[in-house]
Amino acid sequence: MARLHEHEGKALLAKGGLAVPRGMVATNPEQALAHAQALGGRCMVKIQAWTTGRKAIGGVALVETPEQARDETARMLAMRVGQFPVEKVLIEEAIEIERELFVSLFIDDAARAPALLLSLEGGSGIEDRDAGVHTIACHPTQGVDEAALGRALEASDLVPAVREKVARAVRAIFEVARANEARSLEVNPLAITRDGEVVCADCRITIDDYAVFRHPDLGIEIARELDHPPTRLERIAYQVEQQDHRGTFYFAQLHTRAEEGSKGLVGFHGAGGGGSMMSMDAITSAGYTIANFCDTSGNPSSAKVYRAARIILSQRGLCGYFGSGSGVASQEQFWSAYGLAKAFWELDLDIPAVIRLGGNSEDRAVEILESVGAMLRAPVEGYRKDDPPRFIADRFDRLVQGSARGVWEPRRARMPSFVGAPSSMRVEIAGGVLWIDTPNWAAAAQTAVAHSAGLLADDAGTPRLCVSEEELAGKDSELIACEIECLRGGTPAVFVELAIPGLDEG
Ligand code: GDP
Ligand code: MN
Numbered sequence: 001m002a003r004l005h006e007h008e009g010k011a012l013l014a015k016g017g018l019a020v021p022r023g024m025v026a027t028n029p030e031q032a033l034a035h036a037q038a039l040g041g042r043c044m045v046k047i048q049a050w051t052t053g054r055k056a057i058g059g060v061a062l063v064e065t066p067e068q069a070r071d072e073t074a075r076m077l078a079m080r081v082g083q084f085p086v087e088k089v090l091i092e093e094a095i096e097i098e099r100e101l102f103v104s105l106f107i108d109d110a111a112r113a114p115a116l117l118l119s120l121e122g123g124s125g126i127e128d129r130d131a132g133v134h135t136i137a138c139h140p141t142q143g144v145d146e147a148a149l150g151r152a153l154e155a156s157d158l159v160p161a162v163r164e165k166v167a168r169a170v171r172a173i174f175e176v177a178r179a180n181e182a183r184s185l186e187v188n189p190l191a192i193t194r195d196g197e198v199v200c201a202d203c204r205i206t207i208d209d210y211a212v213f214r215h216p217d218l219g220i221e222i223a224r225e226l227d228h229p230p231t232r233l234e235r236i237a238y239q240v241e242q243q244d245h246r247g248t249f250y251f252a253q254l255h256t257r258a259e260e261g262s263k264g265l266v267g268f269h270g271a272g273g274g275g276s277m278m279s280m281d282a283i284t285s286a287g288y289t290i291a292n293f294c295d296t297s298g299n300p301s302s303a304k305v306y307r308a309a310r311i312i313l314s315q316r317g318l319c320g321y322f323g324s325g326s327g328v329a330s331q332e333q334f335w336s337a338y339g340l341a342k343a344f345w346e347l348d349l350d351i352p353a354v355i356r357l358g359g360n361s362e363d364r365a366v367e368i369l370e371s372v373g374a375m376l377r378a379p380v381e382g383y384r385k386d387d388p389p390r391f392i393a394d395r396f397d398r399l400v401q402g403s404a405r406g407v408w409e410p411r412r413a414r415m416p417s418f419v420g421a422p423s424s425m426r427v428e429i430a431g432g433v434l435w436i437d438t439p440n441w442a443a444a445a446q447t448a449v450a451h452s453a454g455l456l457a458d459d460a461g462t463p464r465l466c467v468s469e470e471e472l473a474g475k476d477s478e479l480i481a482c483e484i485e486c487l488r489g490g491t492p493a494v495f496v497e498l499a500i501p502g503l504d505e506g
Contacts, residue, residue, distance in 0.1 A: 001183045001206035002220045005048040005229075007090045009203030013187070016176035018169055019199045023092030029074040035091040036069035044092045045072040049081040050227055059086070062094055083255050084228040095199055100189030103170055105138075105177045107184070114138040114177065118149075118170065120156035132156075136170075143174050158192075165198040166190070173200075180218065181211035226252065233292075233311055236502040240307045243431065247300030247331070249308055252293045257317060263287040264319030264400060264407075267312040269355070271325025271336065272297040275389075279324035279356070282389035286397045288322075291315045299331040302477040303431065305339030307500050310413065313347050314503060318408035320400045323355035324389050333357040333365035335477055337382070338484045341372035342496075345487065346413035350377045350406065352399035356392050358385030371488050379403065412504070416495050425463055429473045429496070436463045437493040444486050444493035451485035453478040456494075 004012075010020040022039060025048065026032035036043050047059035054060050059079065061072045069091055079086045101120055108115040121132025134152040137145045149170060153163045169190060177185040183206045191201040207215065212223035222230045222238045230238070237251035258265040266288045270276025276295050284290060292315060296308045312321065323340065337357055344353060353373065357365040366382030373380025379399050383392045418424045418437035425436040436456075437444070445458040455475055457464045465472055472479075476496060483494045 002209055002212050002223050003050050003204075003206045003226070004218065004220070005050075005088075005090075006046065006203050007048060008218070009185075009205040010200060012176050012180055012205065013173070013200050013203055016172050016179070018172050018176070019197060020203075021092045021095050021199060021201065023090050025088050026073055026091050027088045028077070029070040032073035032089060032091050033066045033070040036063070036066035039091065039093045041065050042094050043069055044090075044094050045069055045076065046090045046092065047076050047079065047081070047086045048088045048090055049084075049086050050229070051081045057081075082227060083253075084231075087229065095191060095201065096194040097189065097191045097201065098194050098196075099192040100201075101166065101192065102186070102188035103173050103190050104186040104188065105174060105182065105184060108137070111137065113140050114174070116144060116170065116174065118152055120152060120158060120166070138174055140178075143178075144171055159196075162192060162196055162198070165196075166192075169198045169200075177205070180205070180215060181208045182206060183208045232502070233314055236500060237294075237308070237311050239501055240304065240311070244301060244304050244307075247296060247298040247304060249300060249304050250293070250295045251308065251311055253291065253315070254293060255289050255291055256315075258289040258319075262289040263397070265289050265291045265315075265317050266396075267291055267315060267318045267321045267408075268294060269308060269312055269321065269323035269325075269340075270295045270297075271323070271331075273326075275324070275326030279322070279389040279393075282324070282393035283322050283396065285390075286393040288319075288397075291318060295325070296336065297325060297331070300336065300339075302335045302339035302342070302480040303496075303498055305336045306342045306480065306498060307339075309340050309343035310347070310500055310503060313343065313349075313408065314410045316408065316410060318351060319405070320351050320396060320403075321349070321353040321355075322393070322396050323353070323357075324383075324392055325356070326358070331359060332361050333359045334361050334368055334481075337365035337368040338477070338481050341369055341484050342480055343413075344376060344378075344380060345372055345484075346415070347411060348376065348414060349373075349380070351408050352378055352396065352403050353380045354383070354392050354396040354399060355381070356383040356385075356387060356389070358383070358387070368484065368488070372484060375487075415497065416492055418493070419495055419497055427465065427469060427472060429476055429479065431476065432496055432498040434472070434479055435495045435497060437495075438463060440491070440493045444489070444491035447489040447491060448482055448486050448494050452482045455479065456482065 014020045024035040045061045063069045104117040116136040119133045136148045186204045187200045189201045191199045209223045212220050231253050241249040268290045296305050362384045369382040419435045427434040441463050442461045479496045486494045
């Protein structure tokens with residue numbers, strides 16, 4: 001489920017007519033100081049991070065002066081939640097809370113309808129409120145079950161005027177959830193203030209992934225569950241996935257540095273859910289920390305695998321590259337091998353790589369990968385379906401322990417010198433450019449034509465396209481194969497320049 005931050009959720013509540021404290025987001029201490037001054041000094045400082053119980057971890061503070069707001073902000077911006085740094089805090093006017101209720105909307109799968117948990121019994125600070133929790137059914141279009149809401153309020157000790165305000169707030173919360181197609185919406189606390197007002201003091205809302213596209217105004221960049229706001233690389237990967245629907249691609253960052261006592265940080269590249277999980281277990285058991293989870297499967301294009309590898313290798317401090325997924329992927333594995341080989345060559349890989357390419361055409365896939373690996377400074381080993389994850393994790397360990405033990409520094413991809421040269425042939429393709437080194441074509445022609453899947457021909461020493469440029473545009477995988485075969489043949493005269501928007505700029 002796609003999550004929003006507290007301040008974003010509160011903006012939706014406010015739009016829905018609910019009372020929320022005035023507040024502003026700060027990304028640095030000076031901003032916090034200014035916001036706190038504007039709010040009159042006394043205020044709340046709250047980390048905007050996707051975690052529960054922020055108060056318990058020091059992520060919620062009540063301050064009396066703008067200077068304290070500044071200092072608390074500085075402290076909180078140095079916090080990490082899980083592996084990820086806190087990037088912003090909410091500076092909010094402090095309200096005088098008399099009593100804390102809570103409202104939590106969820107989807108009741110059995111009833112195939114939303115329902116509300118409503119607690120009216122909590123006094124401020126009382127943690128165990130299970131006793132007074134009511135479940136109130138909701139109708140998808142007609143809203144809360146008024147009779148049930150009425151009974152819950154009747155049974156409470158709230159004074160009638162406050163009851164009416166709570167009822168209004170509950171209905172409005174349901175409307176906000178419905179209008180935004182929320183999967184869940186929790187207001188905890190729903191605060192009763194000293195002067196009897198009902199104010200939403202916190203908000204946790206998730207939007208149905210499949211509904212996100214209907215709500216561009218919410219600014220959700222990645223419509224899926226993440227435990228942290230998307231990182232730069234995750235955003236880049238998501239764009240790659242959106243632009244290339246051949247096979248799946250999933251990338252999530254897990255650790256930015258090796259855990260205590262770990263042997264090192266590993267770039268992980270899986271293929272296929274279950275096999276990827278087993279492989280992650282194997283490499284973790286071998287004593288390594290996984291920097292990221294990545295999955296390219298379901299017949300991914302070479303370009304997609306290439307881009308995935310480039311993104312994985314944009315992470316700092318890796319001691320090696322570990323690729324392993326489903327043992328018998330029902331995809332022609334050489335397409336993945338070409339993509340990996342291309343990325344490794346362009347980045348001049350100098351940390352060990354161990355890749356299991358089990359599945360159709362695995363022998364050819366391993367040969368492609370290892371022959372390009374032989375041109376690099378790093379050991380690159382390919383494995384097959386009969387090599388279990390545990391075995392290849394052990395191989396990886398040996399290579400890393402036996403290598404110069406350098407750590408990876410992200411670098412720019414190298415390109416052959418004929419890229420951009422006026423003498424080269426240049427053809428735009430989807431997401432990139434095909435370059436052919438015309439002056440050196442003659443030597444490469446035989447290999448290039450043979451491995452071009454009928455796309456290229458040789459006209460007495462001059463390259464010629466056998467298909468229209470439109471048709472060629474979608475043949476990036478075939479052209480990558482041709483490039484790598486020319487490289488392997490010692491006559492690198494074909495090169496596919498592939499863009500990864502956002503990656504090279506960063
Ligand atoms: P959480 O711990 O992540 O759920 O963060 P909350 O935003 O719910 O804040 C935790 C607690 O801080 C609340 O349950 C309140 O007791 C307290 N709190 C939050 N906002 C205010 C406020 O404006 N005034 C006062 N007095 N207490 C607040
Ligand atoms: Mn809360």
